[in-house]
Amino acid sequence: MAVLRTFASFVADSARLVLKGGRLYYAWIAFLLVLIAVGAVAYTGQLREGLIATHMRDQVSWGFYIGNFTFLVGVAAAAIMLVIPAYVYNWEPIKEITILGEMLAISALVMCLGFVLVDIGRPDRFWHILPFIGHLNWPSSLLAWDVLVLNTYLILNAFVVTYLLYCAYTEKHYVKKLVLPLVLFSIPMAVSIHTVTAYLYNGLASRPFWNSAILAPRFLASAFCSGPAILLILLQILRKTTKLRIKDEAIFKVAELMAYTMGFNLFLTAAEAFKEFYSNTQHVVYMQYLYFGLKGHYALVPFAWASVLCGLAAFILFLVPKTRKNWITLNIGCVLIYSSVYIEKGMGLIIPGFTPDTLGEIYVYRPSLTEVLVAGGIFAIGFLVFTLLLKAAVPMMLGEFTHTKGRDRFKDAVSSAG
């Protein structure tokens, strides 16, 4: 009973933390809410008209939504890029901040589920996919697997984050025997969400562009650099705006790991390109469409090369210790990695898979305004979730705010964690 009561006050206090903030905080939240509202209006239109409001058609039957979904599954891996050095190598400077990675994972997964939901034609039949209640075609369908692993990973992270914060709030030390196995379990889970998502495409013999054995390794390699790219920028913002102490070496360590994964990712991409272009079978057309254009259609070409160049530049910036330890070049590198992987794992993966289609037709797909607005709304939801999580978590992590301490902050209009 007592536990329940404390937990209730934990929830209530978190809500109060989230509601109180500085002017900048409110402006940011308002901005996100506007984006969400615009997205919601666009989505209502899509529900009324049907998916014809998008530019997807029979030839290219998945597009921007599924591209973003795929990219965000990668971002959700960010957590384990912190967990591995922290817990496996017992590297203390990172340990305190792994919870940030887990919160990023939660937000990314919320967006993933959002993108799947807006992509399906009959959201009113969502219950058909629920195990036991509906009819989940498991183990045959990889989409069924994906539903299971994504939700497990989401629940796992949500539990760990809540538990750690609750311990901080009640000023108790967390039970290591409980947390450690869960955190370690999240490593294979993170690997599995990528593998399963890659297999989703990989298993389709109808689409030679995806039907390549190194698709899953490529997913892992690119995910392990894009997620941390966001985290690195975030860590710098947090230590400027809050009292959270994050050591330089922690940031540099993560950057070093990213250099290796980016290098590996580029190598895998090159291996794939070599196989296609050198053997030059009919299957080369998809990669040709992506990098050189096909039969007068060049829609993806500039993006494809931008992705390769950004990736290369970032790899060099992160590899050379001097540029890795320089804040300006480090941050440029993060943005470059983010852009490179966003193109590669988003539209650069989905669209060439469908172009030309299985009967040889080229349908040039570009997202419609509805798709862009709806996607904007979902990204805003993700950022909102992340902001709110941070807002409540940071003062608790710092020990500034617990069930006994820090209540006076509710009296001031401006909080230090704004």
Place this chain on the structure above:
Amino acid sequence: MTMEQDPIPQPESCEGGCDVSRRVFLGAAVATVAGALTGCGDISAEDFLQRNFREMSKQEVQETIARLEREYKEQFGRDVYVGNEPPIPGVIFAYALDLSRCIGCRRCVYACVKENNQSRDPQIQWIRVLQMDKEEGVNLEHDTAYYDPPEVPAPGHFYMPTACQQCKKPPCVKVCPVGATWREKDGIVVVDYNWCIGCRYCMAACPYGARHFNWGEPHLPADELNPHTHYLGNRPRYKGVVEKCTFCIQRTRNGRYPACVEICPTGSRKFGNILDPTSEIRMVLEHKRVFKFKEDLNTQPNFFYFYGV
């Protein structure tokens, strides 16, 4: 064809029943909310709670069909028969298409649209006729479905009609996350339009571009509606679900030829029971050399192409 022995339409027996009244009661509220939230209009509780066709009891199938007939009557102002004739024992359907005869006139395309109640706007067509270069042979890098010469066949070209190949190992069935599409005992791959969630994974998996999505609300003028339908076949479809060729299940399970076979002016299309040694399809397999489209993918189509002359 020896399909004359009239099958008695009887639903396949299904195990398991369910407490309909409790489900309806719980579902009514959920359905209203789901309908309102998802903009899918006024779905009734029965609509919302309808189960996968293969999991329904005989009685549930009857009730569902009665409800659908009522709904279609309301929608089109005409009586619509929704059948659920089961597969005929001892029959597996197969198709053979003579590439040397086909002239690319697309009469099959339009006969199919008419017979199978495809949406006229947005246009959905289950058959796609590809114009190929004679010099290239069957080569998907040198084809188009958008040919429009003053007269067919155009010089230097031949034609290859495609549709669902009714694969023995259908990748579309394998990937569906909710079991909304499956292969029947007579080899026809079908979709339950009331169970499909519209994720389009099957469209990504099909190597033949055979599956089509209702991107918008399907429009079918009431006077063009074919009222003789089958639950798993040509009954009018909904927005947001997938559909495909079913070998005219509503005809072939009643001993008739598919509409495309009947209409073809050159006799390029052969159809029949592959288990019957005297059938035309067996004659083709015996005396002509056939090939399967994209054989290397091991989808094992029950659809063959051949060069008759």
